[in-house]
Amino acid sequence: MAVRIRLKKMGRTHRPFFRLCAVDQRSPRDGRVIEELGHYDPMIPETDARAILNGERINYWISVGAQPSDKAGVLIKKYGIGGTHLEKQQEALDRLGKRKHYEWAPAPAAPPKPAKKEEAAVEEPAAEASDEAAAPEATE
Numbered sequence: 001m002a003v004r005i006r007l008k009k010m011g012r013t014h015r016p017f018f019r020l021c022a023v024d025q026r027s028p029r030d031g032r033v034i035e036e037l038g039h040y041d042p043m044i045p046e047t048d049a050r051a052i053l054n055g056e057r058i059n060y061w062i063s064v065g066a067q068p069s070d071k072a073g074v075l076i077k078k079y080g081i082g083g084t085h086l087e088k089q090q091e092a093l094d095r096l097g098k099r100k101h102y103e104w105a106p107a108p109a110a111p112p113k114p115a116k117k118e119e120a121a122v123e124e125p126a127a128e129a130s131d132e133a134a135a136p137e138a139t140e
Contacts, residue, residue, distance in 0.1 A: 001025075003066040005058065005076070007040065008033065017041050020053060020072055022061045037061070040075060048085055049092035055081035 002025040009030060011017035018040040021033040038053030058080050062068070068076055078085040 003034065003061060003064070005037065005061060005066050005068040005072045007069065007071055007075075015043060017043075020051075020058075020075065022057075022066055035061070038075075038079075044096070046092035046096055048088040049096050051075050051079045051089075053079050055079075055083075 003022055004025045005020065005022055006029065007018040008021045008023070009016060009018055019033075019036050020038040020040060022035045022037060023031065023033050027033075035057065037058050038051065040051045042050055044050045053075065058076055062076075077083060079089055083089075
């Protein structure tokens, strides 16, 4: 069985996401995988923080004869074990970690709606009557 290391496309329309996978050479691009070796998200604003790879497993698969695709080979060269961009990747991940994370807070409760005019008119005379009843008691 010939093994390839390829990018498996996931995500949705206008929001791509890729997994770096070890697959059988005969399987389709998004078909069954043997093992997932990392991921690549091109939508992350920090260029060097886009790829997160499991370098030990990638080295294992290459040692048993797996051939990386062209794009996967570039990612492995930059971000695999001994990669050329590992320091830049760590700095970019640190910068992303320091970004402000906003907590979701529910919207404030709406103020109570004013009572209908008819209900307000009914309540006002009752309030005046209770004031009048309280006044004589205070004089006695």
